[in-house]
Amino acid sequence: MNTRPQIPQIEREEDVLLLEEEAELRNLVVYNDEVNTFDHVIKTLIDVCGHQPEQAEQCTLLIHYKGKCAVKIGSYEELEPLCTAIHDRGISAEVI
Numbered sequence: 001m002n003t004r005p006q007i008p009q010i011e012r013e014e015d016v017l018l019l020e021e022e023a024e025l026r027n028l029v030v031y032n033d034e035v036n037t038f039d040h041v042i043k044t045l046i047d048v049c050g051h052q053p054e055q056a057e058q059c060t061l062l063i064h065y066k067g068k069c070a071v072k073i074g075s076y077e078e079l080e081p082l083c084t085a086i087h088d089r090g091i092s093a094e095v096i
Contacts, residue, residue, distance in 0.1 A: 003008050010091045027070035028079045031092040041091060044073055 004021035028049070030041070031066050038060050062069035071093075072079060079095045084095040 007014050007086050025073050025094050026029070026079055028072040028082055028086075028095055029093060030059070030063050030071050030086060031062065031068045031094075032066075033092055036091055038064070040089070044086060044089045044091055048082050048089075 038057075041060045041063065042053070042056040045051040046058055048055060049056075051059065051071070059069045061072050067069075072082060076095055083093050083095050
């Protein structure tokens with residue numbers, strides 16, 4: 001007879017709640033303006049957000065025609081430095 005020992009099931013509600021808070025995803029939204037060129041916004045999305053050229057171009061078109069676009073999803077801690085880098089290039093953005 002082959003019996004394996006029972007592994008106790010431990011539930012830690014505190015740990016689960018902490019993980020849920022850490023995993024809260026936000027959007028990095030870039031807004032349209034009348035100042036920046038398509039090329040500048042595309043280059044910024046490639047350099048700052050790691051977009052492929054096609055993805056950056058599509059986001060830039062959405063920004064232009066819809067007024068804004070969520071260009072990246074992640075935690076606040078991940079997105080805030082990217083938002084600052086986008087601001088440093090003269091482009092309006094926020095983490096929401």
